[in-house]
Amino acid sequence: MKKLIIIIIPLLLIVSCVYNTVADASYSTNFGFTAELDEPSSRGQLKRVSPNESFVGYRFCISPDKKNIVYSGYQAGGGDKLYQLWKIPITGGASTKITSGGSNYCISPSFTSDGKYLVYESAGKLWKVRQDGAGGKTLIPGSGTGYDITPQLSSQNKLVFCSVSQVQTYQNLLKYFIWTSNLNGGELTQIREGKNPLWSPDGKQIIFDHAGEIWLINADGTELQQLTNSSEVIESIPSFSDNGEYIVFVSNETKTGNLSLRGSNWNIWSMKTDGSEKQQITELSSWDSWPLYSGNSIYFLSGRATKKKQNTQRIWKLQLHNE
Template sequence: MYLYLSIRFGKIVSRGFFLLAFLILFVSAVSASVVIENDEKLTNITNADHPSWSPDGKMIVYAANQAIWVMNSDGSGQKKLYDGMAWEGDPVFNDDGTEIYFAAESKKAYSARYISIHMMNADGSNGLKLTESADSREPSVNPDGSRLAYASRASGNYDIWTMASNGTDNIRLTDGDGDETSSSWNPEGNTIVYSSSGDIFIIDIDAVRPIGLIQDTYNNVEPAYSPDGETIAYASDVGGDYDLWLMNPTGSSQVKLTSDLSSEKAPSWSPDGNKIAYVSNEGGDYNIWLMTFGDEEIEFELTEKTVDIEENQINNTQLIKLREYAIKEPREFIGIVLLFSFVFVVFIVGSFMRKIS
């Protein structure tokens, strides 16, 4: 009898410690090592959007008031680089910083207006249109500068396409039901992350089907690979307004970076991976902000695993709220976990003692 109860007690305690270990692991997963050293506003303009770094990290190109602007990475030297008297946006430097790709509104005689992809020298000279007819925008340059990924309506809704850097050899990469936008290359140039109808996917450039990283009831948009490919920044409206988040390339270990009442979107990594330029409407108008991380390397405590579409989905609203609470109040959350664990162990011991008495 005592042997049976001892074995049973051992199993119950083991399960209790397993639960405790799971809760502690959960806390470490949402409390990954991310130290924000500084967060500052760089511009004081209206409708700023889409910051993008030069390869040497010294310049940031961005869109504002339907024109293309450039500035030093500390916010100084702001100047309008190109204004074709129509809408221009989505600027990005090429791989060596000598050219800039961007999107602009175009019009042919006796035809409707459409958005096309253009390129120009980094000083704003020698503009050249690369796409025609269908709306095409959001160019993203692969690591060696040989190809662009972009969003195009050439086949109906927005799909992700790729083309050579001179505008030739156009290849459709995705063909989903919704609009697929905001493409970003991994450092090896063989995988692209993008958003589709509020979800985030990755796809190999030679693959047939994408893999879902985040698929829930919220809008998760504008994913961007870090320079080392170990982290993906993105924007999500999980808390109501858009905030910046980080996650592993597998879609696990989502970590919230901002918790303001304003909206933060369009994250763009510096070439050294220590900073993120983004847009925020804190104070009213959308402007470019710069977030600087501490010297500590961004690390996720949760061991990476192979992506499993069924396992990686976060569809439980309560779990998301719990995750947010753990991020905002980690000490209180850990205290609650420890208190729960203590009560749980006391309950187990009490039950065991009643059975043997």
């Protein structure tokens, strides 16, 4: 029962977002929502950050000055049927819309190092826009090989992203390849196969997931390291702590070390950058995903504390107790 990820939606039908796979932590199914609220008091204090009326989809980002969060989603009753980019104070509050219109999702935002611009994906292409949405958007060339997704900027404004192409096999699998470039699309370099890449704080390494495991590689593609090796579970969507000493990620491992049989029972875990000191952070039987460190807190997306049939994903903050 090794981690074979079978794609259920053909590439031509995918609109910008190509995450729909079996046992994929990047999106939730109906089983990922619960009215319960896990309060992990032994590890920290839990608080909802995004507005109650907001549905947040996929990756969000935190501004370099730690004052704002930008997410992709929509507002209940707002008239939008597609995800747009929204900004909220990191402490919570009203949402401000950044993008609007169009016929495709705007997702996976990431700030430039000065906080003035955002890069994001839409319809398999990469774009840049001012953080207030003014002045229109600029196309970033990308890989030129297929759908380009999940752009992320380093502290030096180096871009890392994935390209997705369909492999013509009897299963029609999707192949994900990691690329780097500068913000204008120059110095394009293919790193290796993998997805959900994110830079280390110093911009010297890239962390990513592949085949259900967490990996680390130098920015030039050298010194590949496998950080997890769990044959019966899936571990994905990693990111670094601010000091680069810890990694937070998503896993469907249970307390007994086995694979969760519920399709959307994902929890947040952490470990050191050498793969040691692995520990579970959240424990609720719900969908917790897309974790990001900020200082002594972990922000993540979750289907917890949702009314019956409402099925709303929101951003939560777990302020960790000092060790």
